[in-house]
Amino acid sequence: MANSIQLTLVQETVAAVKSLYDADIPDSQITLQETRKEFEGQITIVTFPVTRFSKKSPEQTGMEIGAYLQERIPEIAAYNVIKGFLNVSLSDAYWIAMLNDTILQDGFGQFAKNGKKLMVEYSSPNTNKPLHLGHIRNNLLGYSVAEILKAYGYEVVKANLVNDRGIHICKSMLAWQRWGNGETPQSAGIKGDHLVGKYYVVFDKEYKKEIEALKAEGQSEDEAKKNAPLMKAAQTMLQQWEAGDESVITLWKTMNGWVYEGFAKTYKQLGVDFDKYYYESDTYLLGKDIIQEGLEKGVFFKKEDNSVWIDLTDEGLDQKLVLRGDGTSVYITQDLGTAQLKYDEFHMDESIYVVGNEQDYHFKVLFMILKKLGKTWADGLFHLSYGMVDLPSGKMKSREGTVVDADDLMDEMIETAKERTEELGKTEGFEEEEKDTLYNTIGMGALKYFLLKVDPKKRLLFDPKESVDFQGHTGPFIQYTHARIKSVLRKAAFDNATPRLIPPSFSSYERDLIQVLANYPAVVEMAANEFSPAQIANYTYEVAKLYNKFYHEESILKAEKEDVKTFRLHLSVAAARTIAEGMRLLGIEVPERM
Known part of the structure; x- marks a missing residue:
């Protein structure tokens, strides 16, 4: 979601409460969420906190605030209320501007240096x-x-x-x-x-x-x-x-x-x-x-044997040895x-x-x-x-019989990637050296993604075979999506300098993809604040999943009009760039073809 539209919605909702109910409500009490997939809209405003001022039901309160916002914010195309949730639909023009003027701009998703080390x-x-x-x-x-x-x-x-x-x-x-x-x-x-x-x-x-x-x-x-x-x-x-x-x-x-x-x-x-x-x-x-x-x-303090200790019992800990006798x-x-x-x-x-x-x-x-x-x-x-x-028992050999050696595991991941890739026939036309590079990219990508997609605090079960899957919630699926996009762009001989034409309208698949791409800076911020690569990993999977939906539902190279084709190719560029950057933050390479 773009921060500017969120800020506008919060400010105007505060103004709505003042205008409609003559009450002051702090910005912090206005909660915005991404609209749930089963409902129409992209941004949801929670209206429950406002009912104490409106003295009306959450539904009626939501309808009144929705009408107020639509009148004052041109980007709002429609709104609906489900219980205490006001779901706002943003206009096609807003999403096109979001793609052309923000997502596709150089520097999108890059943060200025904040002076901290x-x-x-x-x-x-x-x-x-x-x-x-x-x-x-x-x-x-x-x-x-x-x-x-x-x-x-x-x-x-x-x-x-x-x-x-x-x-x-x-x-x-x-x-x-x-x-x-x-x-x-x-x-x-x-x-x-x-x-x-x-x-x-x-x-x-x-x-x-x-x-x-x-x-x-x-x-x-x-x-x-x-x-x-x-x-x-x-x-x-x-x-x-x-x-x-x-x-x-x-x-x-x-x-x-x-x-x-x-x-x-x-x-x-x-x-x-x-x-x-x-x-x-x-x-x-x-x-x-x-x-x-x-x-x-x-x-x-020192004990009789000359050892040195600290007493932390007052802090709920115990005495701790800090130097031997x-x-x-x-x-x-x-x-x-x-x-x-x-x-x-x-x-x-x-x-x-x-x-x-x-x-x-x-x-x-x-x-x-x-x-x-x-x-x-x-x-x-x-x-x-x-x-x-x-690890699932028996899945991996171990040199010492107790722990799994890192070198053994990486070698096995690359070998597994080779077997799976050859089974699926994804290396036709590749030179031997290119194949070896690809197997390494896929095997290491599978290993890294599987270990990073889980919240760091959680214990995890790593299954090497499951991680090298081109269809599931895996690194190879995301890598394959990137290669697919690059293939589309190569076939179109597409140049980023091609003017960004504006189509007369676009589908929900395209809008959903633009919306998730616009979230990239917010996801980086969340991942940085939480020290959690899992936020980036799961977001990048969401981008890949939505691109594949869009790819299967909307023709790109055979689009009915040139402006539609160009729009979809630019959207593909944005998706590929976001996937590549998200995976880079995880230390994962993405292939140009496979």
């Missing part, structure tokens, strides 16, 4: 294993939210905090040291992140053997976990790392280097990027400085240091952490501590908490 932190991988399905949702959400915020006018910094230190990293290092026999990604012929992940699994297997042996000697489960030699060795290695032991640091740099090369390939295939990398190996010391600051301010950092230590470093470097107005909902409590604590420390910027911190991703 936001940071979106996403991915945040551990360098002890490859990225998995959960990381895919994280990366796609973070990237898309950042692109939406940029489109809305923010300056956006995309950040990746790499968890490159800690006990879990030492587990992979220790296992490689003991059982690796000098194996490298080159000698093994596998990606570096997969190689390091392999030794994380080796550690876990050997650790479990030691636990069972200690339990057989009479130790409890908890005792065995603490006393297992491997775990003690990993803890010693972490202490050596923090003490700057040269051999440990050298091994750490070597294995992390393997992982970064592997991650870079995964990120490239996934189509995500970052403006700034932070490494916890650099920030954990800053966190220790903040712990000292908090001790001096009385925000933290042996002086080594915990996650919250690192996050405190990183939060300060990020703000010092960029002075952003808001910082959005894209992290799964299993960390909800952690971020409540983190933000609370920063506020207690008097960090004024802590009010701008936001945890974009998202649900986990499930």
